[in-house]
Amino acid sequence: SAVRHYNFTVLLTNMTKLCATKSIVTINGKFPGPTLYAREDDNVIVRVTNHVQYNITIHWHGVRQLRTGWYDGPAYITQCPIQPGKNYVYNFTLTGQRGTLLWHAHISWLRATVHGAIVILPKRGVPYPFPKPDKEKIIVFGEWWKADVEAVIKQATNMGLAPNVSDAHTINGHPGPVTNCSSQGFTLHVESGKTYLLRIVNAAVNDELFFKIAGHNLTIVEVDASYTKPFKTDTIFIGPGQTTTALLTADKESGKYLISISPFMDTTVAVNNVTAVAFLRYKGTVAFSPTTLTSIPAINATAVTNIFNDNLRSLNSKQNPAKVPLIVDHSLLVSMAIGVNPCATCLNGTHVVAGMNNISFVMPTTALLQAHYYNISGVFTDDFPAKPPITFNYTGNYTGNLQTMNGTRLYRLAYNSTVQVVLQGTTIIAPENHPTHLHGFNFFAVGKGLGNFDPNKDPEKFNLVDPVERNTISVPTGGWTAIRFRADNPGVWFLHCHLEVHTTWGLKMAFIVDNGKGPNESLIPPPADLPKC
Numbered sequence: 208s209a210v211r212h213y214n215f216t217v218l219l220t221n222m223t224k225l226c227a228t229k230s231i232v233t234i235n236g237k238f239p240g241p242t243l244y245a246r247e248d249d250n251v252i253v254r255v256t257n258h259v260q261y262n263i264t265i266h267w268h269g270v271r272q273l274r275t276g277w278y279d280g281p282a283y284i285t286q287c288p289i290q291p292g293k294n295y296v297y298n299f300t301l302t303g304q305r306g307t308l309l310w311h312a313h314i315s316w317l318r319a320t321v322h323g324a325i326v327i328l329p330k331r332g333v334p335y336p337f338p339k340p341d342k343e344k345i346i347v348f349g350e351w352w353k354a355d356v357e358a359v360i361k362q363a364t365n366m367g368l369a370p371n372v373s374d375a376h377t378i379n380g381h382p383g384p385v386t387n388c389s390s391q392g393f394t395l396h397v398e399s400g401k402t403y404l405l406r407i408v409n410a411a412v413n414d415e416l417f418f419k420i421a422g423h424n425l426t427i428v429e430v431d432a433s434y435t436k437p438f439k440t441d442t443i444f445i446g447p448g449q450t451t452t453a454l455l456t457a458d459k460e461s462g463k464y465l466i467s468i469s470p471f472m473d474t475t476v477a478v479n480n481v482t483a484v485a486f487l488r489y490k491g492t493v494a495f496s497p498t499t500l501t502s503i504p505a506i507n508a509t510a511v512t513n514i515f516n517d518n519l520r521s522l523n524s525k526q527n528p529a530k531v532p533l534i535v536d537h538s539l540l541v542s543m544a545i546g547v548n549p550c551a552t553c554l555n556g557t558h559v560v561a562g563m564n565n566i567s568f569v570m571p572t573t574a575l576l577q578a579h580y581y582n583i584s585g586v587f588t589d590d591f592p593a594k595p596p597i598t599f600n601y602t603g604n605y606t607g608n609l610q611t612m613n614g615t616r617l618y619r620l621a622y623n624s625t626v627q628v629v630l631q632g633t634t635i636i637a638p639e640n641h642p643t644h645l646h647g648f649n650f651f652a653v654g655k656g657l658g659n660f661d662p663n664k665d666p667e668k669f670n671l672v673d674p675v676e677r678n679t680i681s682v683p684t685g686g687w688t689a690i691r692f693r694a695d696n697p698g699v700w701f702l703h704c705h706l707e708v709h710t711t712w713g714l715k716m717a718f719i720v721d722n723g724k725g726p727n728e729s730l731i732p733p734p735a736d737l738p739k740c
């Protein structure tokens with residue numbers, strides 16, 4: 208294995224989109240940012256130098272960070288931010304991981320512009336478990352606000368309202384020609400007869416997305432850097448933080464085909480109906496040739512999301528077995544709710560809060576991992592409840608859940624114990640879909656259903672053979688998802704909804720995993736350059 212060095216310089220960069228120029232925070236002047244390339248088991252060293260007036264951290268979303276939690280990146284969870292003028296060197300090994308992931312800023316809403324793809328190739332000489340493509344292409348989805356993103360967050364936090372929706376979705380940084388003022392939008396160039404591996408990353412801030420290419424099917428082979436049983440589909444459903452790798456065969460003679468990304472959200476809150484388009488273009492196709500239109504899924508196309516998610520299965524081959532925990536040591540039921548609490552200083556006298564098990568997570572001012580490592584008291588408590596404080600009909604309109612408490616409450620796991628978390632969606636204000644991300648682990652999505660989770664009946668139907676393995680899972684609107692993982696990574700690990708607006712409102716918690724007893728079961732000591740708060 209090799210050592211890969213990268214320099215990430217955090218800059219303010221002028222960008223023109225939607226007819227206007229504004230200054231955004233970038234890495235090395237790029238939007239999306241640079242792609243990080245490596246092979247399985249490589250050591251990656253990224254020096255981040257902060258030249259802007261904002262605090263920043265970078266998270267390597269989906270990288271396990273085995274025993275190296277200091278480099279995971281979420282601000283105030285595993286590290287204090289890198290302050291203006293300072294730098295920090297992230298140093299981690301991609302142990303046993305290959306596939307597509309992403310990196311992004313993990314403080315405030317900076318990930319709106321600070322993100323990029325991570326491509327981890329298999330070890331030299333190890334083939335893909337699917338036919339070798341002729342070429343690989345990276346496709347990154349994003350969102351663009353005409354307004355300053357900081358102003359959008361303030362609106363969501365200070366006023367207690369839903370934030371302004373973004374003004375456009377972007378594909379590899381391009382809003383698409385619908386806006387009249389961007390250039391041509393993104394074009395995916397292909398040659399007839401060739402196959403392409405599309406490494407698709409959803410780096411949007413608040414939207415789960417549908418992706419379609421007119422006239423072409425895609426074969427899904429991997430999600431979140433875990434191989435899947437191949438399956439054919441004409442629509443990809445992908446949440447923020449998720450990645451999907453798919454084979455595309457350019458099986459037409461020529462032509463220009465429409466590509467669309469459109470949002471999924473089953474709610475009246477923050478509906479963003481901006482569809483971005485791009486083009487798939489065959490080599491030799493003359494300009495102005497007609498495009499074929501895709502039928503774009505409706506904004507509430509829940510059935511499409513269910514079909515896609517139900518088709519995802521671990522490859523579970525001899526080389527890549529699915530090691531699903533069959534016995535559970537820690538079992539949690541976690542309700543995920545958006546509600547309103549009274550707020551004297553807010554515009555309407557109320558503000559929106561979000562909580563897990565009725566606790567709206569309060570960000571500490573000392574990083575939790577440091578507090579845990581140095582035994583600093585008063586930063587957090589380890590009494591996050593294993594179930595909601597009251598039993599209620601999660602999918603009904605029960606006002607009891609509006610009484611959300613504040614707290615920095617963690618849940619403690621013994622090293623190497625097995626964990627089951629049932630993430631129960633609610634419909635307290637409106638049904639919300641939650642793409643939920645766990646740091647530090649891959650988990651198996653063993654079951655899901657609509658309505659209330661039934662602890663007596665539902666586990667019987669769990670798939671413990673080949674459930675999909677991932678790091679971010681969508682908790683269905685008005686339903687639940689059950690995940691299982693082994694707590695084999697000591698440290699403090701964030702669990703949160705990857706819709707940034709919900710995270711801002713408090714839809715997050717964290718696990719502490721204690722050190723094990725063996726020599727290789729402990730967190731490494733903190734690096735000397737670890738930022739101070």
Ligand code: C2O
Nearest residue numbers: 268281448644701
């Ligand atoms: Cu991709 Cu905690 O985030």
